[in-house]
Amino acid sequence: MSFSDSETASSSHGGEYKNFRQVSRERLLHEMLRSSKTGDSRSTWKVLIMDKVTVKVMSHSCKMADITDEGVSLVEDLFRRRQPLPSMDAIYFIQPSKENVVMFLSDMSGREPLYKKAYVFFSSPIPKELVNRIKNDTSVLPRIGALREMNLEYFAIDSQGYITEHERALEDLFGDDVENSRKFDVCLSTMATRIATVFASLKEFPFVRYRAAKGLDTSAVTTFRDLVPKKLADAVWNSIKYYKSTIRDFPQTETCELLILDRSVDLIAPVIHEWTYDAMCHDLLDMDGNKYVHEVPSKTGGQPEKKEVLLEDHDPVWLELRHAHIADASERLHEKMTNFVSKNKAAQLQQRLVIRILSLTLCRDGSELSTRDLQKMVQALPQYNEQMDRLSLHVEIAGKLNKIIREVGLREVGQLEQDLVFGDAGTKEFINFLRLKQDASVDYKLRLMLIYASVYPEKFEGDKASKLMQLAKLSREDVKAVKNMRMLEGSDSRKTSNGSFSLKFDTQKRKHAARKDRTGEEETWQLFRFYPMIEELIEKLSKGELPKNEYQCMNDPVPPARKTTGSMESLSLRTGQSAAPHSMRSRRTATWARPRSSDDGYSSDSILRNASGDFKKMGQRIFVFIIGGATRSEVKFQDFCFSVTSSAVSMYFPKQMVNKLSSQLRVCHKLTTKLRREVVLGSSSIDDPTVYITVILLLFPFFPFLLLVLLIVQNFSMLVR
Numbered sequence: 108m109s110f111s112d113s114e115t116a117s118s119s120h121g122g123e124y125k126n127f128r129q130v131s132r133e134r135l136l137h138e139m140l141r142s143s144k145t146g147d148s149r150s151t152w153k154v155l156i157m158d159k160v161t162v163k164v165m166s167h168s169c170k171m172a173d174i175t176d177e178g179v180s181l182v183e184d185l186f187r188r189r190q191p192l193p194s195m196d197a198i199y200f201i202q203p204s205k206e207n208v209v210m211f212l213s214d215m216s217g218r219e220p221l222y223k224k225a226y227v228f229f230s231s232p233i234p235k236e237l238v239n240r241i242k243n244d245t246s247v248l249p250r251i252g253a254l255r256e257m258n259l260e261y262f263a264i265d266s267q268g269y270i271t272e273h274e275r276a277l278e279d280l281f282g283d284d285v286e287n288s289r290k291f292d293v294c295l296s297t298m299a300t301r302i303a304t305v306f307a308s309l310k311e312f313p314f315v316r317y318r319a320a321k322g323l324d325t326s327a328v329t330t331f332r333d334l335v336p337k338k339l340a341d342a343v344w345n346s347i348k349y350y351k352s353t354i355r356d357f358p359q360t361e362t363c364e365l366l367i368l369d370r371s372v373d374l375i376a377p378v379i380h381e382w383t384y385d386a387m388c389h390d391l392l393d394m395d396g397n398k399y400v401h402e403v404p405s406k407t408g409g410q411p412e413k414k415e416v417l418l419e420d421h422d423p424v425w426l427e428l429r430h431a432h433i434a435d436a437s438e439r440l441h442e443k444m445t446n447f448v449s450k451n452k453a454a455q456l457q458q459r460l461v462i463r464i465l466s467l468t469l470c471r472d473g474s475e476l477s478t479r480d481l482q483k484m485v486q487a488l489p490q491y492n493e494q495m496d497r498l499s500l501h502v503e504i505a506g507k508l509n510k511i512i513r514e515v516g517l518r519e520v521g522q523l524e525q526d527l528v529f530g531d532a533g534t535k536e537f538i539n540f541l542r543l544k545q546d547a548s549v550d551y552k553l554r555l556m557l558i559y560a561s562v563y564p565e566k567f568e569g570d571k572a573s574k575l576m577q578l579a580k581l582s583r584e585d586v587k588a589v590k591n592m593r594m595l596e597g598s599d600s601r602k603t604s605n606g607s608f609s610l611k612f613d614t615q616k617r618k619h620a621a622r623k624d625r626t627g628e629e630e631t632w633q634l635f636r637f638y639p640m641i642e643e644l645i646e647k648l649s650k651g652e653l654p655k656n657e658y659q660c661m662n663d664p665v666p667p668a669r670k671t672t673g674s675m676e677s678l679s680l681r682t683g684q685s686a687a688p689h690s691m692r693s694r695r696t697a698t699w700a701r702p703r704s705s706d707d708g709y710s711s712d713s714i715l716r717n718a719s720g721d722f723k724k725m726g727q728r729i730f731v732f733i734i735g736g737a738t739r740s741e742v743k744f745q746d747f748c749f750s751v752t753s754s755a756v757s758m759y760f761p762k763q764m765v766n767k768l769s770s771q772l773r774v775c776h777k778l779t780t781k782l783r784r785e786v787v788l789g790s791s792s793i794d795d796p797t798v799y800i801t802v803i804l805l806l807f808p809f810f811p812f813l814l815l816v817l818l819i820v821q822n823f824s825m826l827v828r
Contacts (some may be wrong), residue, residue, distance in 0.1 A: 126266040132168040140177035143226040152180035154197045167262045197222035203233035215247045226253040230260040258307035271301040276791035277735045299342030307350045312358040313365035315661040344661040363728040370735030373640035378554045384436040385429035430773040432632035437505045530620025642774045726784040737790035
């Protein structure tokens with residue numbers, strides 16, 4: 108059986124920088140689809156057959172044009188009834204499950220198989236018994252053109268981010284009664300397999316670190332939930348050891364870092380308001396995934412028409428502004444629009460003469476327009492319209508966001524959130540807000556309550572929280588969310604020495620600060636102080652300063668000879684040599700990491716299209732994986748999807764899936780530039796604040812119910828007596 112470490116697997120085509128997502132894309136297109144073009148088959152079209160998981164893997168990295176360019180004319184669902192095409196070859200990209208193998212054998216066995224020849228690619232390692240089952244089918248074996256393990260079963264949501272798509276990971280791994288449950292084992296095993304395929308795909312051999320159980324170094328009792336990162340690290344490590352011994356040219360010494368965390372490392376990031384343009388769009392606007400619907404003037408002069416647009420990486424304005432503060436984005440959009448109109452000739456002409464152009468009348472000085480002038484105008488107008496539409500769209504969105512922020516008083520809410528986090532406000536300010544802002548949104552009050560509970564956990568012991576909940580006018584379901592979050596946080600909650608409710612407010616509010624201001628980082632914009640905890644952890648990891656008792660390593664590395672932050676110097680953290688082993692795939696400076704300067708509405712992507720040839724080597728990659736979902740402050744993504752049909756022609760559509768992972772990818776992009784090491788973030792899912800709170804509500808569904816049952820039983824016993 109051949110594996111995915113073929114000659115075509117290199118990601119350094121032409122010495123060009125390939126980021127995490129590009130490597131994934133090229134492996135799918137070149138190593139899988141293109142490798143099936145052998146002999147006469149180069150001139151023929153093929154059928155691509157996938158299951159419900161691999162179709163998502165493909166859709167996150169490739170588009171319709173990419174796939175058709177490689178000779179695929181039809182995309183099919185493995186489990187749908189399909190039309191026989193005996194003259195065409197088929198490419199199977201499937202998971203190595205028994206059901207999938209049985210279906211494949213059914214397609215290709217007998218006297219009249221569905222396809223002429225099959226090229227089979229498995230998304231992860233296939234068990235030996237299934238390989239033997241395929242080999243033992245003598246009618247199918249001659250019809251197999253390739254049988255390989257692609258080892259690519261993650262969903263690349265960004266150039267530096269991926270998910271394993273376990274939206275119920277918190278419930279399956281941290282919920283009630285999950286110990287020794289089948290759903291726990293299945294979730295953990297699948298998650299580990301998909302994480303490991305990241306390293307198989309990139310040919311990276313990581314130091315596997317994980318957040319250790321709290322009870323190992325303290326007197327606190329270790330719970331089953333505390334052991335989840337360790338269990339996941341064990342499973343990932345076992346898979347990587349398998350790849351190390353089976354994949355050709357896989358590194359035999361460590362080439363990168365992997366840090367496995369759970370959601371309890373930062374319970375504030377999922378609920379606090381993030382003030383980037385991207386986060387505000389998804390938090391305040393009624394968006395379906397990355398789809399935004401707005402009204403445009405009707406071409407017939409009637410009622411305005413609704414138009415759907417995708418806010419994603421192919422929009423250069425979005426790409427440039429998505430991680431900027433909303434105020435900064437608004438100012439830059441205003442400048443872009445002004446410069447665009449003043450410098451673009453087509454814009455000036457359309458402003459003054461569009462009607463005259465269309466009717467071939469006179470220009471402003473009274474002379475007739477020459478044929479050459481008309482030709483230039485007509486050629487410029489389509490490009491102008493596209494650029495103008497794009498800029499106008501973002502100006503409209505920014506204006507709508509600023510209007511909502513003013514109308515709901517979000518600045519005041521955001522200020523209190525950040526003051527609580529940084530210790531500049533305490534119980535007094537929080538209670539004053541609840542008293543004075545009775546009409547504030549329940550969602551905002553709940554998010555404030557969750558932040559307050561994370562910073563002041565002692566205020567929620569026993570029945571101390573009841574008055575706060577009554578003052579905030581929160582429902583029982585909302586109270587349940589606060590309780591569940593505290594249970595998720597575990598036994599290391601910050602507590603005062605006496606644990607009593609004090610009437611003296613803010614006497615120790617600095618002690619309760621959940622964050623410290625970053626030294627050497629001046630924030631130009633208000634409400635831009637907050638940073639996710641992973642930023643601090645990644646910097647410590649890069650410097651070799653993570654406490655070993657809190658973040659243990661599966662590899663048992665040699666202590667570093669020195670600690671530096673430089674890009675090439677950081678390679679010597681664990682070897683003491685001038686340079687550590689590199690990944691088998693090249694890494695060069697990402698184009699987005701270079702300074703940009705754009706004075707118009709459309710040249711913000713010019714750096715990407717015309718990248719400088721001066722690529723500098725970067726240090727070892729850093730991978731971080733968060734169990735239980737990442738947030739918009741930690742990662743932002745866009746993706747495309749195509750439908751799988753049983754018709755002769757497959758239609759492809761942009762994917763409109765709910766955004767669930769984003770200040771964390773902003774952190775990854777920021778630290779990649781700062782540390783000169785590509786930082787890749789993975790998570791089980793992506794959670795916007797509303798989704799996260801819903802998940803928290805469902806996390807321990809029986810906790811309040813059991814209390815109610817106990818209370819009823821107790822009262823009934825008293826009545827019987």
